[in-house]
Amino acid sequence: MKIMLDLQDITVIKRNKKIVSVQELTVKPGKVIGLIGPNGAGKSSLLKLMALLENPTTGIIHFNDLQVFPGKVNLTERRKVSVVFQQPLMLDTTVYNNVAIGLKFRKTPKKVIKETVFYWLKQFGIDHLVEDRAKNLSGGEAQRLSIARAMATNPEILFLDEPFSALDLPTRRKLLKDFQQILKETGTTTIFISHDYHEVRYLCEDIILMFEGKMVDYGKVEELPFKRFTNDVNQFLDEWMTPLIDEDRIEKAMT
Structure with missing residues (x-):
């Protein structure tokens, strides 16, 4: 292997x-x-x-x-490689743009970016927040966004540093x-x-x-x-x- x-x-x-x-x-x-x-x-x-x-x-x-x-x-x-830290690192822009940023750096076509962003936001249950400002999200929503952004670039390996520790138990x-x-x-x-x-x-x-x-x-x-x-x-x-x-x-x- x-x-x-x-x-x-x-x-x-x-x-x-x-x-x-x-x-x-x-x-x-x-x-x-x-x-x-x-x-x-x-x-x-x-x-x-x-x-x-x-x-x-x-x-x-x-x-x-x-x-x-x-x-x-x-x-x-x-x-x-994608990395998610304990404290989500959010850009001061919309949820959509936070997920799209890595794809834009890779010069991904706009249509593919849109499809990919909505796919991963839906996977993590936050597609209804797509136009919200990332800084206004709750802790659980922000961490979902952080992981969605990491997954959107289709990493071969994903690293997470205590990604759930700051969240309440139900979340x-x-x-x-x-x-x-x-x-x-x-x-x-x-x-x-x-x-x-x-x-x-x-x-x-x-x-x-x-x-x-x-x-x-x-x-x-x-x-x-x-x-x-x-x-x-x-x-x-x-x-x-x-x-x-x-x-x-x-x-x-x-x-």
Whole structure:
């Protein structure tokens, strides 16, 4: 099977401190992968490397069998990647223009832009807001718009940095359900950071565990609860999984 992203012997050093250390990490097409770890574990730094936004200090990165580090990422490869951040980055214009911007940069024909924008706004249930100003959207609407914009350019790989964490529980659950269906339909390779076990278990097949800058595990989500690591890592995982266990108990008690 084709390898979409391959990292070998990666380190990131800032202010004389090693903040990321990954010996080997391979991502195959169509995978949905959760990236977890406590605050300061190096998750965001690793995501930026994989998304071709930053370079490591040392190591080798291949994207679609093309070596992009050491080397220079060309515009063609960079445009195959989309990134969604925790706080939606909105242009001060209409919802339509926010989704259309990436397509315009790619010199997409106007008719195709219109069809694509309306398709993705409808997929995320916000097509009725097409002429609204993006700055006036609610948190849930803005995040739906942000993901719709990312998907509109048909990325080969999508990165998300805690995209649902700022949303209230009902909004988050609805968006998760819609997003899961869209990923099934598109088969888009996806890597996202989350502090929520429910999100990761719901969306992901595989999971990357970061701790103190090191990738300590990369495997199946369902296998993680049965693995044992150092005491510090075990404590983090126990605390990370507890809210979902409590939530499951509450839901069962209500049914």
